[in-house]
Amino acid sequence: MREVTFLEAIRLAMWEEMERDPNVFMIGEDIGRMGGAFGVTSGFFEHFGEDRVIDAPISETAIIAVAVGAAAAGKRGIAEMQFIDFISYGFDQVVNVAGTWLYRSGGKTPIPIVVRGPSGGYVGGSLYHSQQFEAWFFHTPGVKVVQPAFPDDAYGLMKAAIRDNNPVVFYEHKYLYRRIKGLIPYASEDYIVRLGEARIRRYGSDITVVTYGAMVHFALEAAQRLEKEGISLEVIDLRTIKPLDMETILESVRKTSKVLIVYEAPKTGGVGAEISARITEQAFEWLDAPIMRVAAKDSFVPFAEPLEKFVLPSVDDIVFAARELAAY
Amino acid sequence: MAVAVIMPELGESIVEGTIVRWLKQEGDSVQEDEPIVEIMTDKVNTELPAPASGVLQQILAPANTTVKVGQELALIATASESAAATAEPPAAPVSAPPPVEAVGFYGGADEPAPVATPAPAVPTRSDGQTRTATGQPFISPVVSKIAREHGISHEELLTIPGTGTGGRVTRKDIEAYLAQRKAAPAPKPAPAPAPPPVAAPTPAPQPVAPREGEEVIPLVGMRKVIAEHLTKSYQTAVHVTTVIQVDVSKLVEFRERNKESFQQQYGVRLTYTPFFVKACTDALLEFPMMNATLQDDQIIVRHYVHMGVAVALGEKGEEGLIVPVIRDAHKKSLIDIARELEDIAKRARNKSISVAEVQGATFTLTNPGSYGALIGTPIINHPQTAILGTYAIVKQPIVIDDMIAIRPMMNLCLSYDHRLIDGMYAGRFLQRIKRAIESFEFFK
Numbered sequence: 001m002r003e004v005t006f007l008e009a010i011r012l013a014m015w016e017e018m019e020r021d022p023n024v025f026m027i028g029e030d031i032g033r034m035g036g037a038f039g040v041t042s043g044f045f046e047h048f049g050e051d052r053v054i055d056a057p058i059s060e061t062a063i064i065a066v067a068v069g070a071a072a073a074g075k076r077g078i079a080e081m082q083f084i085d086f087i088s089y090g091f092d093q094v095v096n097v098a099g100t101w102l103y104r105s106g107g108k109t110p111i112p113i114v115v116r117g118p119s120g121g122y123v124g125g126s127l128y129h130s131q132q133f134e135a136w137f138f139h140t141p142g143v144k145v146v147q148p149a150f151p152d153d154a155y156g157l158m159k160a161a162i163r164d165n166n167p168v169v170f171y172e173h174k175y176l177y178r179r180i181k182g183l184i185p186y187a188s189e190d191y192i193v194r195l196g197e198a199r200i201r202r203y204g205s206d207i208t209v210v211t212y213g214a215m216v217h218f219a220l221e222a223a224q225r226l227e228k229e230g231i232s233l234e235v236i237d238l239r240t241i242k243p244l245d246m247e248t249i250l251e252s253v254r255k256t257s258k259v260l261i262v263y264e265a266p267k268t269g270g271v272g273a274e275i276s277a278r279i280t281e282q283a284f285e286w287l288d289a290p291i292m293r294v295a296a297k298d299s300f301v302p303f304a305e306p307l308e309k310f311v312l313p314s315v316d317d318i319v320f321a322a323r324e325l326a327a328y
Numbered sequence: 329m330a331v332a333v334i335m336p337e338l339g340e341s342i343v344e345g346t347i348v349r350w351l352k353q354e355g356d357s358v359q360e361d362e363p364i365v366e367i368m369t370d371k372v373n374t375e376l377p378a379p380a381s382g383v384l385q386q387i388l389a390p391a392n393t394t395v396k397v398g399q400e401l402a403l404i405a406t407a408s409e410s411a412a413a414t415a416e417p418p419a420a421p422v423s424a425p426p427p428v429e430a431v432g433f434y435g436g437a438d439e440p441a442p443v444a445t446p447a448p449a450v451p452t453r454s455d456g457q458t459r460t461a462t463g464q465p466f467i468s469p470v471v472s473k474i475a476r477e478h479g480i481s482h483e484e485l486l487t488i489p490g491t492g493t494g495g496r497v498t499r500k501d502i503e504a505y506l507a508q509r510k511a512a513p514a515p516k517p518a519p520a521p522a523p524p525p526v527a528a529p530t531p532a533p534q535p536v537a538p539r540e541g542e543e544v545i546p547l548v549g550m551r552k553v554i555a556e557h558l559t560k561s562y563q564t565a566v567h568v569t570t571v572i573q574v575d576v577s578k579l580v581e582f583r584e585r586n587k588e589s590f591q592q593q594y595g596v597r598l599t600y601t602p603f604f605v606k607a608c609t610d611a612l613l614e615f616p617m618m619n620a621t622l623q624d625d626q627i628i629v630r631h632y633v634h635m636g637v638a639v640a641l642g643e644k645g646e647e648g649l650i651v652p653v654i655r656d657a658h659k660k661s662l663i664d665i666a667r668e669l670e671d672i673a674k675r676a677r678n679k680s681i682s683v684a685e686v687q688g689a690t691f692t693l694t695n696p697g698s699y700g701a702l703i704g705t706p707i708i709n710h711p712q713t714a715i716l717g718t719y720a721i722v723k724q725p726i727v728i729d730d731m732i733a734i735r736p737m738m739n740l741c742l743s744y745d746h747r748l749i750d751g752m753y754a755g756r757f758l759q760r761i762k763r764a765i766e767s768f769e770f771f772k
Contacts, residue, residue, distance in 0.1 A: 257470045257499045285473040288499040328493050 002184055007177040009151035009184050010116075011040050013158035014078060016187045018048055021076065024162055027054040027063050028080025037082050038118060038177060064090035067113040068098045068167075076162060081117030084171060085131045090115070098167040099142030110165035114158075118174035119147070120214055120264055121301045121312050125174070130301035130308070132213070132265040137169045138242050138274065144195055145242040147171035149216035151182035153239050156193030164195060173214045180217070198245035200252070204234035207325050208252040210275055211262040212238040215313065219262055222318035231326045233260075241271055249275065250283050257288035258325045262318055267295035289328040294321050330403040331380040335395045338369050338683045344396045345369035346549040352384045358404060365401060368549045372650065372686045373679050382406040392548055396495045465490070470499050478506055550648040561710035565745035569705040572740050572758040576721055578768040579603055580736045594663055601637065602666040604693060604718050607764040609633045609657040612691055615757040617748055619690045621711045627748060633658045636689030636709060637669060639676045645699075650676045651709060653689040662770055697721060697738065706743045714744035714754075716761075 004012065018024045025048075026041065032055040035042030045053040056063045060081060067077025081087050087094065098111045121130035137145045144166050148154040154172070161168040185191040201216060202223050209219045216237045223233035234252050238245065253259055259279055261272035276291040294317045302308055335345060348366040352358050363375035364384065385405040389395045465486065467475075475485050480502070488505045490497040538544045547555060583598055590598040612619040612633050620629040635657040641647035652672040654665060675681045692709040697720040706717040719739040725732050740761060744754050764770070 257468075285469045288468045288470045328496075328498070 002186065003181055004151055004155075004184055005178050006148075006151050006154055006172075006180040006182075007038065007040055009155040009182070010158050010172055011042070012184065012187075013155045014041070014162070015044065015047075017159055017162045018044070018052065019187075021162075023074065024076045024078065025052040025054065025070065026078040026080065027056050027066050029056055029058055029063070029082045031055060031080050036080065038174065040172075041080070060086045060089035061093060064093035064098070064113070064115055067115070068093055068101070068111055071098075071111045071113045072101065072109050077113045078162065079113060079115045081115065083125075083129045084117035084119040084169075085128045085133075087115060087117065087133075087169070091136070094137065094143060094167060094169065095140050099140050101142075102166070103142065111167050112162075112165045114161045114168045114170050116158075116161075116170035116172060118177070119171040120173040120175055121296075121308060122175045122214065124303060124305060124308065125301070126303035127300050132171070132263070132296075134169070134171055134241055135265055135270050138271050142167065143242070144168045144240065145171070146195060146240050147173065147213045148193075148239055149173070149176065149180075149201075149213055149237050151180060152184050153193055153199070153237070155184040156191050157195065157239060160192040160195050163192070168195070171213065175214045176217070193239065195240045196243040196245055197240065198236050198238045198248040200234060200248065201237045202233065202235040204232035204256070206232040206256055207234070207258045207260055207322055208249070208256045209233050209235045209260045209262060209318070209322070210238065210249055210252075210272075211235065212241055212271075213264060215262045215264055218313070218315045219318055221315045222322060225315070225319055226322055226326075229323070231322060233322060244275065244278070246278055246282065249279065250286075253279055253283045254286045257286055258328070259287070259289075259291045260294065260318070260321055260325055261291065262294045262313060264296055264313060266298045267293060268298045270295050289325055292321050292325055294318050330385055330405050331382070332400040333364065333376065333379060333402040333404060335367070335389075335397050335399045335401055336376070337397050338367075338374065344394055346394050346552070347389050347391050347401070348373060348549065349391050350387055350402075351375070352378075354384055354387055356384050358382065358384055367395075369553070369683065372681055372683050374683050376401070378404060380404050380406050392546070394548065394552070399495050465494075466496050468496070468499070471497055471502050474499065474502050474506070550650075554648060557710060558707055561708050564710060565708045565713075566747050567705070567708065567743055568746045568751075568754075569741055569743045570751065570754045570758060571703060572742075572755075572762055574738050574740055574762045574765050575726070575735050576600075576738050576765060577735050579765055580721065582768065590666075594667065596663070596667045596670050598666065599669075600718070600721075601669055601693070601695060602662050603765065603770060604695075604716075604761075605635050605637065605654065605657060605665050605669070606662050606770055607761045608691070608693060608716055609635060610764060611757055611760040613658055614760060615753065617753060618714045618744065618757050620713050620748060621690070622713070622745070622748060623711070630690045632656060632690070634688050634690045636686075636692035636712075637673070638692060638694040639673050640699075641677060641679075650681070650686060651689060651692060652676050652681055652685050653687065655688070691715070693718065703739050704741055706741060708743055708745060713748050714742060717741040717743070 014026070026044065028036070028041070030037055031041040032045035032050065032053045035045070041053065056066070063079045067079040070077050094115060098113060101109055101111045120132050123130070134145050134147060137143045144164065146157050146161055146168055148157050158170065161170050202220055204223065209223070211219045216235065219233065219235045223235055226233055234256060236248060236252060261275050263270050263272045265271070272293045272295055276293065279291055294313045296313055297311045299311050301311055338345065345367045348368050350365050352364045358364055358378040358381065360379070360381045361377040364378045365376045367374055367376055382404045385403045387402045389399065389401045395401060467485065471485070485497060488497045488501055490501050492498040492501070536544050579600065583600065587598040590596065613631065616629045616631055619633060620627050633656070635654045636651040637654065638649055638651050640649050654660070654668050654672070657665060660668070672681065672685065689709065689712065691712055692715045694706050694715060695718045696704050697718050700720050702720055702722070704717055704719065706715045708715050717740070719741060721736045721738045723734055724737045726735050726737065740758055742754055742758055
C-alpha cells in the first residue's frame, strides 16, 4: 500500500492504465507541457510522448469529439475538462454522440471514453469553477457517472472507468484533491473498484445518509458529532452515481427506515430527487419518516466566501436535518 | 374548516398532561376562550380555552389519556368559509396553541429571566404532518407494516406510547413494544393473531387483572406526575438529611398572644408557617447555594426566593399534594406572606390554582409537623437543591445553663443535594434559621 493524496491516486491510476494499455491516450487543455492546471497529468507528456498526451486548443467540443472519434476507431480516450463546468461546451458530444453511438451502431461500436475534470465548490472558485452538474448526465442514457470521495476509490474507479466500454463522466472534487490522503494498492495488485457499487463508509442504525463526493466527508463529520447525541448515522458513499446501487441503499433503508440524501448540487432536480423517488417506489413500506434532502440552494455558487457558504450545504445543515429526522 | 385544540406548553418542564374531563362534548357549540377541557399537569388542574368559536367536532384525546405538549386534543369546526369570505377579511390562521398567556402560564413580569431554557422536547417539522386530515395519529408505512406482521390491531397500536413528533409511534417505539411484549408474554398466548379488542382503547399498557380483595387503579394524573417527579429527584440528586433542634418558645408565645388580634387586624389566621417561610427566605439570601439549581454542569444561583410550600390535599391526604409558590418571598413582609399563604393554600385545596402559581419555586418548605411527625427525610423538589421540613412542636425537657427546663421544641430537617452542598454549609444554614426563630428577629 502507498499513501497518496486524492489527486495523486487519480494520477497514478491513469499512469498505470496508460502503461498497461497502449491504446489509452489523453487530451485536454494544458495537460501536456504544463502538466495540467491542477497537476493531475504532470510528467505524462515527458513519459508517454505527444502522441498520447495531447495539448488541445480551448474547445471542449473538440476535446471530447477527438476522444469519441478515436474511441470509435479502437482507442481509449481520456478527455480532461480543465474545470468540469465547461463540459457544457461538449454537451452534445457526450449526450448525442458518445451516449448514443453504441445503440446507433447496433451494438457494434462502443465508445470507451472518460471525460474527467475537477468539480465542486468550497474553494472560492465562483460561478464557473464550482459547479456540480452531475444530474445532467445522470439523466442521460448511455453514459455512466462516477464521483469518488476517497483516494482508494478514486484510484480503483478511474481504472475501472478507463477499462469500461461506455462513456464515463468522472467528477473529481477539487476540494478533495490535496486535502484527503489515503492508502491505495500497488500497481501490481491490479486493483479496481467496479462501477455501480456503493460503499458504506460508516455503519449506523438510526438514519441512512446517501451521499457522494465531498459530501461524504461532511456526512462523516456530522455522524461523528451526532454520535455524541446518541444519533447513529449510516453513511453510504455512492461512488458511482450512475448506475445507481439501489441494493445497498435499500438494504440500509430497511434497517433504519429514515433517509437523508446529501448532495452538493442545487436541490431541485438533483440526483437526490431520483434516489428519493426510487426509495419511495421500492421501499415505501419500510419508511418511518419523510425522505429528506440536504443540498445546495437553487442558485449559483457565488465568489464571496460568506455567500458561497450560504449557498452550499454544510456539516451543520446535515446535523440539523438529521436531528429533525431522528426526532420525527 | 377545523381548528385543532392543541396541548399548550404549560411551563418550562411540562411535557405532558392528563385529560381530566371534557367540559364540552362532541357536537356542542363553543365560544372562543370558553373553557372546554380540564387538564391536569404537574400537580395542578387547569382549564383550556377554546382557540376558536364553532362546534366541537371531534375529541381526539378522551378523559384519562395522557397527552404530550403539542398534541392535538380536539377539532373545532368553525363557521363556514363562505361566511368569512363575504364581509370580513379572512381571519388569521388559528393553528397556534390557545392563548395561554391570558392565564399566565408563562409567568408574568415577575418571572425571572429564563436561564438556559431547555429546548422544546418535540421538534416539529414546519411542513410535516403528523396527523391525517381526519385527526387520526399518523402511522408511518413501516410502523403499519410491522403492526400487520405482528397482528397488532389499529386500536392496540394507538395504545403504544409514541416518542415521535406529536406523540407519533415510531418504528423504534413499536419494536420496543414488541420486545417488551415478547419478554412478558401474555398468560394465555392466542394461537392465531388475536382479533382486535372490542373495548375502547385505554392508555394502560398491560391491564392487570385484579385478584380477589384487590383493586387496580391506573397511574394517571397527579399521582403519575408525583411518581415521576420524585423518582427523577431521587435518581438525580444525592440526598442527605441534616436535623437541628429549635427551641420555639418565643414563637409559640408570640402566636398565642397575638393570634386573635392578628386575625382581627389583618383578617388572616396566624400560623407558624409564615415565620418559617420568612426565616428560611432570609437564610437563603445569605446561603444562596441552597437556593441554586444544577443544570448541565452549570450551577444557577438565584438571589431571589420563590418559596414553594407543600399543601396536602384531601382529608387524609389521599388526594395528593401540591406545592404553591410564594413568589419573591424575599420582598414580602410577614403579613403579606401570611395572607398569601392562606389564600394560596385554600385555592390549592379547592383545585382552583393556576399552573403559574405552582411553578418556578427555588426552594420548598414542607410541614409534616402538621400531622404530628417528629422527624423525617423529605425528598428534594427537583430541580431544586434543598427542602426544609418543619416537624411537630413538642414540649421537652432540655438543659439550659445546667438547669432542666421544659421547652416547646421542634426538629428542622433539611434534605439537600450533596453534589452542591457540603455538610458544614447545610449546618450553618440551619443554624441561621434556628437563630432567627429562637431570637425571634422577625419584626426588625
